[in-house]
Amino acid sequence: MNIEATGFDDLYLITPKVFEDQRGYFFESFHHQKFREATGVDCEFVQDNQSRSARGVIRGLHFQVPPMAQAKFVRVLQGEVLDVVVDLRKDKSTFGKSYSVxxxxxxxxxxxxxxxxxxxxxxxxxxxxxxxxxxxYYSPENERGIIFNDTSLNIDWKIAASESIISEKDTKHPAFKDFDSPF
Structure with missing residues (x-):
């Protein structure tokens, strides 16, 4: 697997080595030891989640606060998404900056x-x-969000506002400037 730094501490883009032939393909989607050796990050995953969404759906920006904060390892099984993260760690030079892939x-x-x-x-x-x-683990009482269309974050979601589909919950998150980060 190829692990690329993103310019954000501990945020990594991973491209697996894919073995393809006339039967199809195979790849190792995660290998704890290889990941830890390459990044120095020792992360034990305890919950898997899967969602299916239609074109135009925007989900986010979601996170959980301590003590139930979560690291995530994400991928797409079918289709294509623009994946977006925002650094909420106050002590990092990338605080308040976004990364999209x-x-x-x-x-x-x-x-x-x-x-x-x-x-x-x-x-x-x-x-x-x-x-x-x-x-x-998912913890509803520790779940938080930042409004997806926050003007200070200026995220280009690649979806026209008129075509976007957003849950009511995701339209009620606070602006980034109104968020006091516990990270």
């Missing part, structure tokens, strides 16, 4: 997102199936 079933790229990041995605294909591992 196209993840698809075709490119098989994956993103490791450490604790202290808000996460979101926009579905760019007709449908997308999104899969992610978490290193902590």
């Amino acid at each position: 196209l993840l698809s079933a075709e490119n098989k790229k994956q993103l490791f997102i450490p604790r202290g990041f808000a996460h979101g995605l926009a579905v760019l294909s007709d449908h997308a199936e999104f899969f992610y591992k978490c290193d902590n």
Whole structure:
């Protein structure tokens, strides 16, 4: 697997080595020891999640606060998404900055997102199936969000506002400037 630094501490883009022939393909989607040796990150995943969404869906920006903060290892099983993270770690030079990457079933790229990041995605294909591992359990009372269209973050979701589909919950998150980060 090829592990690329992103310019954000502990945020990594992973491209697996894919073995293809006339039967199809095979790849190792995660290998704990190889990942730890390459990055220095020792993360034990305890929960897997999967979602399916239609074109135009924007999910996010979501995160959990301590003590239930989560690191995530994300990938797309079907379709294509723009995956977006925002650094919420006050002590980092990348605090308040976003990182976006196209993840698809075709490119098989994956993103490791450490604790202290808000996460979101926009579905760019007709449908997308999104899969992610978490290193902590879902905790509704510790779930938080930042409004996806925050003007100070200036995220280009690659979806026209008139075509976007957003949950009511995701339209009620606070602006980044109103968020007091515990990270």
